[in-house]
Amino acid sequence: MIKIKKIFDQIESKKLSNVEILQIIQEKYGYVKLEILDEICKKLKIPKSKIFGVLTFYSQFSTQERGKYLITVCDGTACHIKGGNRIIDMLKNDFNLEDGETTKDKRFTLQIVRCLGSCFLAPVCMINTSYYGNMDDKKLKKILKELK
Numbered sequence: 001m002i003k004i005k006k007i008f009d010q011i012e013s014k015k016l017s018n019v020e021i022l023q024i025i026q027e028k029y030g031y032v033k034l035e036i037l038d039e040i041c042k043k044l045k046i047p048k049s050k051i052f053g054v055l056t057f058y059s060q061f062s063t064q065e066r067g068k069y070l071i072t073v074c075d076g077t078a079c080h081i082k083g084g085n086r087i088i089d090m091l092k093n094d095f096n097l098e099d100g101e102t103t104k105d106k107r108f109t110l111q112i113v114r115c116l117g118s119c120f121l122a123p124v125c126m127i128n129t130s131y132y133g134n135m136d137d138k139k140l141k142k143i144l145k146e147l148k
Contacts, residue, residue, distance in 0.1 A: 084123035090137035
C-alpha cells in the first residue's frame with residue numbers, strides 16, 4: 001500500500017498526462033499493474049476507458065511482467081527484407097520466445113514491432129533502450145549470451 005501512496009502522491013502533485021501516469025507505474029513495477037491502475041483511476045477520477053485506450057495503443061506499455069531485458073525486433077519492410085525474420089526465427093528456436101513472451105528465468109522478453117524508425121540501420125533491434133543496427137541472428141545471439 002505504501003508504494004501505491006507514493007505513486008499517487010507523485011502523480012497528484014503534478015498535472016500529468018495519461019501517458020506520464022502510465023510511465024510512472026511501469027517504471028516502478030516494470031509493467032502496468034492493472035490493480036494499481038484501477039486505484040489511480042478511482043482516486044484521480046479518470047475514466048478507466050480513457051487511460052486503458054492509451055495503455056493498449058502504445059507498445060511501450062505492458063500489462064504483463066517483462067524480463068530484465070526487453071528485446072524489441074523490427075519486422076518492418078526494410079528490416080524484413082534485410083533478414084530481420086532470421087533474427088525472429090533464432091529467438092523462437094534458440095530461446096523459445098514468441099512475440100510478447102518472457103523466458104522462464106525472467107531474463108528476456110520478445111516484442112516484435114512494425115517499425116523502430118531506424119530503417120537505415122536495417123535490420124535493427126533494441127535491447128531495453130539501446131539500438132543495435134545491421135544486426136543478424138549470430139550477432140544478437142552472442143549479445144544475449146553475454147547478458148545471460
